[in-house]
Amino acid sequence: MSPILKVTNLKMHFPVKEGVLLRAKKFNKAVDGISFEIQPGETLGLVGESGCGKSTLGRCIARLYEPTSGSIEFEGTDITRLKGRALMPYRQNIQMIFQDPMESLNSRHTVGDILKEPYIVQKIGDKVSRAKRVRELLDIVGLPARSITRYPFEFSGGQRQRISIARSIALNPRLVVCDEPVSALDVSIQSQILNLLVDLQKEFKLAYLFIAHDLAVVKHISDRIAIMYLGNIVEESTGESIYHEPRHPYTKSLISSIPVPDPHRRVKRAIITGDVPSPINPPSGCRFHPRCPRVLERCKLETPLLRTVADHQVCCHLNDL
Amino acid sequence: MAVLSINNLVTEFDTDEGRVRAVDDVSFTAQAGKTLGIVGESGCGKSVTALSIMRLLPQPMGQIVSGSVELDGTDLTQLPIPQMEKIRGARIGMVFQEPMTALNPVHAVGRQLTEALLIHKDIKPDAAIREAVGILDRVGIPSPDVRMTEYPHQLSGGMRQRVVIAMALACKPDVLIADEPTTALDVTIQAQILELIKELQADIGMSVILITHDLGVIAETCDEVVVMYAGKVAEKGSVFDIFDRPAHPYTRGLLKSIPTLNTEPKSTLSVIDGMVPGLLDLPEGCRFENRCTFSREQCISNTPGLQAIKEQHQVSCLRWQEL
Numbered sequence: 001m002s003p004i005l006k007v008t009n010l011k012m013h014f015p016v017k018e019g020v021l022l023r024a025k026k027f028n029k030a031v032d033g034i035s036f037e038i039q040p041g042e043t044l045g046l047v048g049e050s051g052c053g054k055s056t057l058g059r060c061i062a063r064l065y066e067p068t069s070g071s072i073e074f075e076g077t078d079i080t081r082l083k084g085r086a087l088m089p090y091r092q093n094i095q096m097i098f099q100d101p102m103e104s105l106n107s108r109h110t111v112g113d114i115l116k117e118p119y120i121v122q123k124i125g126d127k128v129s130r131a132k133r134v135r136e137l138l139d140i141v142g143l144p145a146r147s148i149t150r151y152p153f154e155f156s157g158g159q160r161q162r163i164s165i166a167r168s169i170a171l172n173p174r175l176v177v178c179d180e181p182v183s184a185l186d187v188s189i190q191s192q193i194l195n196l197l198v199d200l201q202k203e204f205k206l207a208y209l210f211i212a213h214d215l216a217v218v219k220h221i222s223d224r225i226a227i228m229y230l231g232n233i234v235e236e237s238t239g240e241s242i243y244h245e246p247r248h249p250y251t252k253s254l255i256s257s258i259p260v261p262d263p264h265r266r267v268k269r270a271i272i273t274g275d276v277p278s279p280i281n282p283p284s285g286c287r288f289h290p291r292c293p294r295v296l297e298r299c300k301l302e303t304p305l306l307r308t309v310a311d312h313q314v315c316c317h318l319n320d321l
Numbered sequence: 322m323a324v325l326s327i328n329n330l331v332t333e334f335d336t337d338e339g340r341v342r343a344v345d346d347v348s349f350t351a352q353a354g355k356t357l358g359i360v361g362e363s364g365c366g367k368s369v370t371a372l373s374i375m376r377l378l379p380q381p382m383g384q385i386v387s388g389s390v391e392l393d394g395t396d397l398t399q400l401p402i403p404q405m406e407k408i409r410g411a412r413i414g415m416v417f418q419e420p421m422t423a424l425n426p427v428h429a430v431g432r433q434l435t436e437a438l439l440i441h442k443d444i445k446p447d448a449a450i451r452e453a454v455g456i457l458d459r460v461g462i463p464s465p466d467v468r469m470t471e472y473p474h475q476l477s478g479g480m481r482q483r484v485v486i487a488m489a490l491a492c493k494p495d496v497l498i499a500d501e502p503t504t505a506l507d508v509t510i511q512a513q514i515l516e517l518i519k520e521l522q523a524d525i526g527m528s529v530i531l532i533t534h535d536l537g538v539i540a541e542t543c544d545e546v547v548v549m550y551a552g553k554v555a556e557k558g559s560v561f562d563i564f565d566r567p568a569h570p571y572t573r574g575l576l577k578s579i580p581t582l583n584t585e586p587k588s589t590l591s592v593i594d595g596m597v598p599g600l601l602d603l604p605e606g607c608r609f610e611n612r613c614t615f616s617r618e619q620c621i622s623n624t625p626g627l628q629a630i631k632e633q634h635q636v637s638c639l640r641w642q643e644l
Contacts, residue, residue: 214508
């Protein structure tokens with residue numbers, strides 16, 4: 001099966017403007033050489049701490065940013081450098097759901113207007129067919145038909161996220177980039193939205209790039225998981241295997257840091273010290289070495305490459321031993 | 322030993338749409354050296370409970386209508402403001418969710434830290450500075466003497482929360498109220514901060530009241546748990562009672578709906594249908610009735626009170642015995 005999305009050595013460097021002349025002398029290397037593939041109908045989970053570049057990566061793929069270098073291929077076509085009208089067909093196929101639905105929905109538009117807009121932009125259908133389709137969409141995401149004339153503020157957080165989901169699937173996309181879609185929601189609402197996303201994937205054969213910081217949520221929804229640290233993918237494998245046999249020291253400490261909702265399992269955790277360094281001036285060699293509990297002399301000098309170890313892709317010198 | 326006891330606390334807010342009861346008849350006791358968790362979803366009244374204890378409700382809208390908050394026998398709700406100010410920061414410390422808003426951005430860390438010491442202790446400024454450096458070192462901030470002269474924006478999120486904790490603990494309080502102390506932080510930093518609170522608790526022997534929506538954090542850190550729903554206590558008990566033998570349908574629903582690392586991927590998670598009722602139009606009987614799968618005729622009209630299942634485990638449900 002050919003992948004629906006193939007990302008090769010993608011880099012996104014933001015200039016940091018300084019001084020009187022505002023010249024860019026430094027770069028924020030938010031995404032620094034990332035490669036992965038997503039198969040049709042598959043969910044790739046992307047996990048990492050704040051500032052690791054996961055949202056930037058999502059936005060590059062939805063082509064909200066133009067990457068600095070590398071390539072993004074969607075169904076075999078390179079879309080990295082496409083602009084304007086040439087991007088239109090891909091905008092239909094790659095959609096995005098954002099974290100905070102209050103910010104991503106226009107508060108002055110009714111839900112009907114919000115859901116009609118994709119069809120207007122893409123010049124699909126007429127007034128009657130669009131109205132019919134909007135009612136269908138509301139039904140799919142479990143909102144009452146009378147929502148059409150209402151405004152986003154009249155809905156709760158969970159319902160607003162349902163509206164964003166309805167908008168993202170309006171054009172029958174093949175790939176949806178979900179950027180922390182449930183992290184702003186309460187626990188009892190979070191499970192409703194996760195169930196909806198899983199149902200939609202089965203029904204419409206959607207592929208997801210699911211970005212989140214909560215490993216339990218990501219493991220629940222993903223087929224494969226990629227762990228990001230400071231602009232790089234440090235490990236990638238199936239959810240089960242990432243959880244049961246993590247190979248990268250960062251993945252290990254990430255899993256160990258998650259509080260388990262079971263008071264009988266209070267274990268001494270492998271807490272990593274320190275904070276995530278700045279992506280403007282990342283550490284030499286392996287980027288995780290200042291925090292790594294098993295650091296070697298070599299890690300400070302040589303940058304490890306992503307290599308295949310059993311069913312994992314892992315980026316660590318320890319696996320050479 | 323009970324340090325702080327909250328008895329039948331009722332807090333109301335005046336809003337444009339009318340008077341809203343955000344905390345309704347809430348009682349619990351915090352023990353010395355133990356951690357009490359308050360868990361619930363947004364709007365359930367957990368933060369308002371904390372603000373009521375500290376008498377920091379937004380004025381003039383927020384008011385404690387009835388009930389008492391007793392710290393070693395003194396009712397804090399009746400204290401005049403100057404006396405309350407002697408208690409805040411000295412005997413009860415508070416850690417807020419967002420460290421950037423809890424710290425003053427235009428004052429150096431050192432000045433904010435020594436402020437608490439100078440107000441509450443009879444101490445000279447240079448001694449206060451020395452003590453503040455010691456506290457920063459204790460909360461795990463590297464090169465604390467340098468950090469004293471830095472401003473909050475120069476610190477990372479985890480470091481800022483350590484400074485806030487240092488401020489709250491500067492005077493070795495009897496009670497620490499932590500309102501979602503790790504919600505804004507990454508998991509690896511969250512683990513560091515929770516561990517730090519635990520260590521400091523063992524040092525000082527204070528009682529910790531931890532407010533969170535994360536059941537994982539509750540399970541890892543708390544001894545006693547209060548589950549709140551729509552301003553009321555739904556269930557309270559030891560952490561083992563709550564996780565092993567949850568009696569309230571809401572507690573059960575919450576525990577079942579969180580995905581864990583052990584659930585089958587893409588399996589359907591069990592959900593609590595509907596959503597929390599607004600405080601302006603609360604249902605008459607049980608507040609969870611419209612979302613409860615075990616609801617009966619009696620639940621619509623009768624308000625359940627807290628009933629003891631056994632000592633220290635109470636539930637507010639009419640049908641707990643049948644379920």
